[in-house]
Amino acid sequence: MAILAKRDTQNRSRLLYCLSGFLIFIASFFIATSAQASTEANVVYTNDGFTAQVQVTSLIELEVSVKFENAVGVAAENFELDFQIVSPLNTNLLNRLPGTLVSLPADFPVLISIKPIADRGFSFEGVAEIEIYTKNLHYVAGSPLRLFHSSDGGEFKDITVTTGAGSYRARGQMGTFSDFLIAADLRTPVSVVAGKVTAFSDYLQAQSSVIESPTYNLLSAALSILQQQVSAGSYGSAQNTVNEIITILETADGAVMPSIWRSSKDLQNVSGTLLAQARTIRYSLRIL
Structure with missing residues (x-):
């Protein structure tokens, strides 16, 4: 009975956490939207990748770095980059998350899309690595924040290989593209x-x-x-x-x-x- 009571308490705590997080998320979204200006991005390309400094709104900024082991055609004209605030009511995106215990953080509801243009001849071999850094989130030990990736509109999957401070930095790897986001994952490890x-x-x-x-x-x-x-x-x-x-x-x-x-x-x-x-x-x- 004690074990059942403990589990029931944990479940209720998790439910309350999710509910409060959702309410905060909605409030944060409207604040972020009211502060939104045209997205400004400064992108620097090299032979093995690129780095984008992005001001999504007056309140939200980030840096995205992508690196390839061996690539052909890494150039501005071969990529479409998009950074947008995601509404908490966007069911099309929320349904792509792996369950109700995974949610976007209130302070960083950002969808990052990196789409190589189909007919431009870009290719890479092996793994591609992406790192996202933002001051809008803060790293603490035991943080549930993870880096998720979705290919071709499919379900988002956790691709995290490292997380760290500064204020929050997450790195992941993949064999495909195109959508990325940071989400709080409350599923059991x-x-x-x-x-x-x-x-x-x-x-x-x-x-x-x-x-x-x-x-x-x-x-x-x-x-x-x-x-x-x-x-x-x-x-x-x-x-x-x-x-x-x-x-x-x-x-x-x-x-x-x-x-x-x-x-x-x-x-x-x-x-x-x-x-x-x-x-x-x-x-x-x-x-x-």
């Missing part, structure tokens, strides 16, 4: 890890036909061990297994599995996607 492992498993199986058999068998065997360790709560051992998976993926070249993403979206960047998924699993295991 254990459920987040389990969900990420399941997503890795599903994607690995879906791409089995394009991965050379010896490498696929190594990944599949390591994944089976990882699933058992996560199920048993052996998270320290699970970290070691994830590191083994990452090493396998890092040493696999384009002959072993597809590793290139193009703006025409005619290729599956299997290597980059799996590597990004494995690294965000490692992040979530580390903070358990």
